[in-house]
Amino acid sequence: MRIISGQYKGRRIVAPKKLPVRPTTDMAKESLFNILNNQYYFDDISVLDLFAGTGNISYEFASRGTEQITAVDENYGCIKFINETAESFEMTISTIKSDVFKFLEKTTQQHTIIFADPPYDFPTQEFARIPQLVFQNTLLEDEGLLIVEHSKHTDLSHLAHYSHSKSYGGNMFSFFK
Template identity: 65%
Template sequence: MRIISGKYKGRRINPPKNLPVRPTTDMSKESLFNILNNYFNFSELRVLDLFAGTGNISYEFASRGSGPITSVDGDYGCVTFIKKTAKEFDFDITAIKSDVFKFLEKSKATFDIIFADPPYGMEQKDFERIVSLVFENELLEEDGMMIIEHSKHTPISHMANFSFLKNYGGSVFSFFELENDTEEDVTDEEDEFDS
């Protein structure tokens, strides 16, 4: 796993092999940040990384100058690794061991970007619940964006505040925004590589 851009571009991060994770591939990650680059100046963005796993996405934001970043995962090993890596790189990341749904129910903070990468095998209703909790609890800033990474077999484009999606092989990034005044016709766009 490597950081693809920013201050620590090219730096490799080697998480323990026993963590229960499926990290976002470098190709998908690069494409995601190319999209976000059109919407945001990464400096000082407040980011929430749900189902953070190895911290892969959190480090990418931190390397670009974002922070504070909150990384939430239910696995003790993942949270321990994120804390260790954040200290090593002096990243503005707070790692929290928590059930993601409980965190979303209780959080009073707001964020510019919320990224969620749940297990692909999670039930459809739980993917939908992530979207519902974020918007019901007003966790996203007015000009913010939520991105959910999921399988192409788990459609969530019917949910309120859906904006657009991008396909990368078997993986999909669905983007949600508070205001969706402009329709972007990219829902069927398929990039030429598989993740």
């Protein structure tokens, strides 16, 4: 995995093989950030990275100038890796080791962008809980965006606040406003 753009453009990040993750592909990540680049000034936003895994998405935001980034994952190894990588790059990424759903039920902090990359084999009901909790608890700022990454075989278009989806190979991003 590599950082696509910004201060750390081209830097490779090698995660330990033992982490239970499936990082967003470089092609999908580049396409997503091309979309976001036209909507936001990265140095003016706050980002919440749910099911953060290796921290791939958090590093990309940090490389582009975002300073308010919170990464949430329940796996200690993932949190440790994100902390070590962020420290080595001198990135300001806060980490929280927690079950994402419990975190969403308790937090009151709002963000401009909330990115969620849950396991692709989640049942649709679990995917549905993400936007439900985000909007029920008013976790997005005005003009904020929830992005859920999932397999092209999962359809989230029936969920409340759904806006649209973009497909990149086997990856799909569903956008909620």
